[in-house]
Amino acid sequence: MKLKLAYFYPTLMNLYGDRGNVRTLAERCRGREIELTITEIGIGDSSSLIAYDLAFFGGGQDKEQIKIGEDLMRAKAGNLRAAIKDGLTMLAVCGGLQLLGNYYRPLQGPLLQGISALDLRTEGGAWLAIGNVIVQAELEPGKKAIQMVGFENHSGRTYLGPECRPLGRVVYGFGNNGEDRLEGARSFNCFGTYLHGPLLPKNPDFADYLITLALARKYGKVDLPPLDDHLEVQTRDYVIHRVKKQYLFQKVRK
Amino acid sequence: MLKLGEGSNLPGKIVLKLFPDLLPVLVPRFQKGWILITGTNGKTTTTKITVALFKEYGFQVVTNARGANLVSGIITSILLAKLHPTREFMADYAIFEIDEAVLSKSFHQFQPQILVVTNFSRDQLDRYGEVDSNVNKIIELLQKTGCQSKIVLNGNDPNIARIGAVVPPENRIYFGIKEEAGSSEFGLLVEQEIGKGIETGLETPELDILAEEIGADYLKGSKFTLVYRQRIHEAIHLKLPGVFNILNALAAAAICAIEIDPDLQKLSAVLNTVEPSYGRSERFNYRGASVFLFLVKNPVGFNHIIQLLNQAQGNKRILLLLNDLTADGKDVSWIWDVSLENLWKISGIKEVVASGARAGDMALRVKYSSPPAIPQTVDYSPQRAFRELAIRLEPGDDLLILANYTSMIKFRPYLLKVCRKAE
Numbered sequence: 238m239k240l241k242l243a244y245f246y247p248t249l250m251n252l253y254g255d256r257g258n259v260r261t262l263a264e265r266c267r268g269r270e271i272e273l274t275i276t277e278i279g280i281g282d283s284s285s286l287i288a289y290d291l292a293f294f295g296g297g298q299d300k301e302q303i304k305i306g307e308d309l310m311r312a313k314a315g316n317l318r319a320a321i322k323d324g325l326t327m328l329a330v331c332g333g334l335q336l337l338g339n340y341y342r343p344l345q346g347p348l349l350q351g352i353s354a355l356d357l358r359t360e361g362g363a364w365l366a367i368g369n370v371i372v373q374a375e376l377e378p379g380k381k382a383i384q385m386v387g388f389e390n391h392s393g394r395t396y397l398g399p400e401c402r403p404l405g406r407v408v409y410g411f412g413n414n415g416e417d418r419l420e421g422a423r424s425f426n427c428f429g430t431y432l433h434g435p436l437l438p439k440n441p442d443f444a445d446y447l448i449t450l451a452l453a454r455k456y457g458k459v460d461l462p463p464l465d466d467h468l469e470v471q472t473r474d475y476v477i478h479r480v481k482k483q484y485l486f487q488k489v490r491k
Numbered sequence: 492m493l494k495l496g497e498g499s500n501l502p503g504k505i506v507l508k509l510f511p512d513l514l515p516v517l518v519p520r521f522q523k524g525w526i527l528i529t530g531t532n533g534k535t536t537t538t539k540i541t542v543a544l545f546k547e548y549g550f551q552v553v554t555n556a557r558g559a560n561l562v563s564g565i566i567t568s569i570l571l572a573k574l575h576p577t578r579e580f581m582a583d584y585a586i587f588e589i590d591e592a593v594l595s596k597s598f599h600q601f602q603p604q605i606l607v608v609t610n611f612s613r614d615q616l617d618r619y620g621e622v623d624s625n626v627n628k629i630i631e632l633l634q635k636t637g638c639q640s641k642i643v644l645n646g647n648d649p650n651i652a653r654i655g656a657v658v659p660p661e662n663r664i665y666f667g668i669k670e671e672a673g674s675s676e677f678g679l680l681v682e683q684e685i686g687k688g689i690e691t692g693l694e695t696p697e698l699d700i701l702a703e704e705i706g707a708d709y710l711k712g713s714k715f716t717l718v719y720r721q722r723i724h725e726a727i728h729l730k731l732p733g734v735f736n737i738l739n740a741l742a743a744a745a746i747c748a749i750e751i752d753p754d755l756q757k758l759s760a761v762l763n764t765v766e767p768s769y770g771r772s773e774r775f776n777y778r779g780a781s782v783f784l785f786l787v788k789n790p791v792g793f794n795h796i797i798q799l800l801n802q803a804q805g806n807k808r809i810l811l812l813l814n815d816l817t818a819d820g821k822d823v824s825w826i827w828d829v830s831l832e833n834l835w836k837i838s839g840i841k842e843v844v845a846s847g848a849r850a851g852d853m854a855l856r857v858k859y860s861s862p863p864a865i866p867q868t869v870d871y872s873p874q875r876a877f878r879e880l881a882i883r884l885e886p887g888d889d890l891l892i893l894a895n896y897t898s899m900i901k902f903r904p905y906l907l908k909v910c911r912k913a914e
Contacts (some may be wrong), residue, residue, distance in 0.1 A: 254827030260859050298621045368821070388822045433824050438855045468858060468869065472851025475871075479848075 238459070239272045240451055242291040245333070246305055247277050253390070255295030255330050257435035261444050262291065268464045271448070280304070283312035286320035290451040296331030296433070306336050306349050314352040321354050326451040327427040330436065334422060334429030335359045335393055355422050355429055356398035365392050366411035369480040370432055372420045374405030376446050384408065385440040386476050387432025395431075397422055404430050409484050426450045439473040441466045502570060503563030514562065514600050517569055521553070522580040525601050526746060527589050530609030530645070532792045533739045534560065534588035535768045536731065537609055540743035542586050543765050547757045548747075551582040558769060560590045562597050595628045599636055605750060607643040607742055611650040613828065614789040614820070626650050630657050638662055643745045645738060646698045655696055664749055665696050666741035668734070669703040700745045702737050709802035710772065710783070713737055717758070719748055724755060729762045732772050733799040735792075770899040772799075775910035777881060782890040782910055786899050788819075790828040796893060797833045805887055806839040808880055811857070812847040812873050812894035812902060819896050823849050831860040841888065842866040846876040847898040873902050877909075 244259055259275060266273040276289075286292070297305065309317070317337075321327060334355070335341045341349040344361035351358075367390045375382040385405065394414035397403060403413070404421025412420040413431065421430035428447070430436060437444040445461055452459040507513060518525065528538050535558055542554045556568035565587050574581040589597075591611075598606075608629065611622050633642070634657055642658045645651045646665030655663050702715040710732045717724040729740050740762055748755055767773050775782040787793040815821050834840075842865050845853035854869040870876035880890060894902055 253822075254824030257824070257827035257856075257859065260827070264859050298623050300623055388824060390822065433822065435824055435827055438827075438859060439852070468851065468854055471869075472855055475851055476849075 238270075238452065238456060239274070240266060240290040240448075240455070241288060242273055242275045242293065243278050243286060243289040244275050245278045245292065245294040246280070246297070246301075247295075249297050249301045249305060253296055253331070253433040254435050255293075255433060258295070258328060258330070258437045258444075259293050261435070261437035261441075262293075262448065265441070265444055265448060265464060269448075269462055271452075278313075280308045281312055283316065286313075286316045286325065287323055289320065289325060290455055291447065292320075292325055292327040294327065294329040294333030294337070296333060302332045302336065303349065305332070306341075306351070309336055309352050310350055314354075317352060318354045321425055321427045324426050324450075324454045326447050326454070328436070328447060329355075329427070329429040330433065331391055331431055334395065334431065337427070337429060338395070338422075339398070341393060354427060355424050356400035357395055357422050357429075358398070359393040359395045362392040362394045365390060366415065366431075368410060369476070369483075370410030370412070370420065371408040371477055371480055372405040372410075372412075372430075372432065373408050374443070376443070383440075383442050384473075384477060385432065385436070385443055386473055386480065387430070387434040387436050387440075389431045390433065391431050395422070400424065404428055409480055426454070439469060439476065441469040500559045500561045500564035500567060503559070503561075503565070503567035506566060506570065507563055513566060514597070517566065517581075518585075518601060520579075520581040521583065521585040523550070523583045524585070524604035526584060526586045526605045526607070526750075527594070527598075527601060527603045528587070528607040528609065528742070529589050529591045529594050530607070531591070531612045531614045531789060532795075533609035533735065533742070536736060536739040536771060537607065537742045538586060538588040539768050540740055540761065540765055541746050544743055544747050544757065544761050545584055545586065545751065547761050548751055550584055550751075552584045552586055553582045554586050555588055558588075560588045561593050562589075565589065591625055595632045598632050602636075603640050605641045605643060605746055607746060608645065608651055608654060609739065609742055610645050610648045610791070612789060612791040613825065622650055626653055629654050633657055641749055643742060643749070644696075645742070646696050646701075647738070649695065652696050664699045664745050666700045666738070666745045667698045667702075668705065668737060668741075669698065669701045670695075700741060700748060702741055705734065705737065707732070707734055707799075707802065709799070709804075710774065717741070717744065717755075719744070719755065720753065722754065724759065727759050727762055730765055731767055733795055735795040735799075770894070770903055775906055777884075777890065777910045779886075780881070780884045780888060780890060782892065782906065784892045784894065784899065784903065784906060786896070787829075787893045788896050790825055793826075793829040793831075793893070794833070797830065797837075800834070800837050800891065803837060803889070803891075804839070805889060806841055806885070807837075807889045807891050808841050808884065809834075809843045810873075810876060810880055810890065810892045811843065811845045811853050812892065812898035813845070813849045813853040814847045814895055814898040814901075815849050816897045819898075823852050826853060826856045829856075831856060835861065835863055840865060842868070842880075842883070844868045844870060844876050844880055846870050846873045847894070873898065874905055877902075877905075 263273050337354045338351040338357040339353050341359040370389050372385045402423045403419035407418045407420050545552050553572045556571045642663045644655050646667035700719040705715045707713045712730045770786045773784045785796045850869045850871045
């Protein structure tokens with residue numbers, strides 16, 4: 238089986254080790270003998286995205302995000318919205334999440350238009366929400382919820398609109414806006430999140446879920462043979478335990 | 492008596508609480524003034540070489556005690572220096588590395604003669620913020636204070652060039668490696684990823700003091716030719732290993748050239764004998780085996796060490812230590828920006844062990860870096876990991892320890908205890 242991944246702005250929007258997400262998808266595909274082809278999508282590229290099975294869009298420095306935003310509006314908005322509606326499986330982290338939304342309104346400076354692929358808006362915040370996050374996510378109705386761990390670092394406060402679900406609920410951490418205890422966003426098979434880490438290495442079940450969605454759209458339902466995720470699960474559980482311990486300690490100190 | 496660990500800023504913190512206006516009292520007590528050194532990597536080594544140089548020229552110098560580089564740490568260092576408190580001047584020069592996060596707030600209090608910026612790259616995003624905002628802070632700072640200080644800048648680093656643009660040319664000096672000389676190694680010296688593909692409008696400035704004809708010989712150090720104001724200093728032998736240390740040496744040479752001796756007469760002798768700083772490319776001897784300790788705090792630094800290790804002959808077993816304490820930056824995602832794939836180009840690696848508070852994360856990074864078919868182990872206890880690795884050492888095996896900041900600081904005393912320090 239073969240899958241094609243569109244990697245958006247790999248050099249500019251890659252501030253936080255987010256490339257590890259693409260690495261993880263590639264390795265986990267290889268482990269099932271699925272050939273994953275990665276195509277870098279850069280500034281000015283306006284070709285159709287329907288043929289892609291997976292897409293990744295990371296976060297970047299503020300300065301870069303303005304230029305990226307302009308390019309998205311100019312060259313990619315229509316194609317990306319169409320592909321997402323068609324079921325493209327996508328992961329957008331931090332800046333990627335914000336630019337897929339309706340807009341980002343910073344505290345100072347002009348409003349940054351998003352491509353409205355996700356029904357959400359982001360307002361500028363006065364301070365950075367920084368720290369480890371534990372998210373509880375019910376990926377499919379009726380399916381057992383999974384816990385994911387990551388690290389957030391953002392001043393933006395994201396609010397979901399009616400057309401958009403969250404990725405999950407915040408168990409520990411700030412989340413989208415510190416008010417509604419929601420983390421991330423989902424529309425069709427497009428997922429947005431503030432979780433760095435990077436997200437997928439320590440959360441292999443979510444990585445496999447993305448691969449499964451991509452395969453299903455192309456080949457119909459496919460059961461992925463399991464990989465040896467003993468290290469991934471052990472590491473995730475250890476970090477979750479460590480985060481909970483630190484959180485408890487902070488609560489007690491207060 | 493307080494037991495001071497490496498990097499301790501504590502006594503200074505206490506003193507500052509009692510005497511909040513202490514810094515303006517201490518600052519003028521250095522007859523020739525202050526030299527401040529900041530940047531992502533290379534502060535400690537550049538400071539060390541500069542101090543050695545100035546002492547060689549006969550100056551009395553005060554510098555960081557135990558690497559403490561916050562304002563409270565600088566004060567601690569002065570208090571610990573056993574100087575005459577009643578004399579008008581405590582020493583000739585105060586030469587200090589200073590943490591880039593505190594520089595802007597305290598710069599106006601120091602009013603340094605010279606400010607050195609070694610380089611800027613992505614480091615602890617949760618503590619330092621983006622590279623851009625750090626650069627902007629320094630630019631604002633220099634514009635506000637009217638640029639009285641002389642500024643020494645890394646001309647190879649495009650982020651630093653932006654700073655130079657706001658300094659009058661007579662007050663700035665660029666150091667760097669001449670482009671042809673670095674060749675393929677060059678790409679790892681600065682963080683080139685960010686900004687690629689977008690016109691940054693940055694030109695690489697002309698270098699005032701530079702190194703060329705570089706020959707690196709692994710841990711024996713490097714040879715190079717130094718050029719300053721048309722004066723050529725050939726076959727300088729730098730004892731410190733790695734091309735990145737040539738940059739640190741050039742920064743120190745630049746300071747010496749503009750402040751005390753443009754002929755750099757004593758430079759060669761000092762570079763020939765300077766020892767590595769605490770935890771940086773240090774060598775130990777464990778029951779006949781060579782143990783090397785390398786500090787890797789951020790992607791560029793880690794890539795430098797991998798590049799250095801490319802020249803390492805023989806068989807080796809690698810221990811990777813990763814912590815996530817406040818001083819490290821709690822976020823460990825930076826390890827995914829390290830080109831760890833290049834580690835596997837090094838010959839003779841027989842196994843990898845990941846340890847420290849985030850051993851699992853490091854092991855995952857290894858797993859997803861296309862490693863060769865060698866044993867990969869996770870052990871959250873660095874001391875136990877070391878002991879068990881040591882048992883597996885065969886004659887001729889080297890043990891390479893790559894540790895980030897607090898994991899190095901915590902581990903080094905144990906290493907000193909069980910090893911002999913080697914030459």
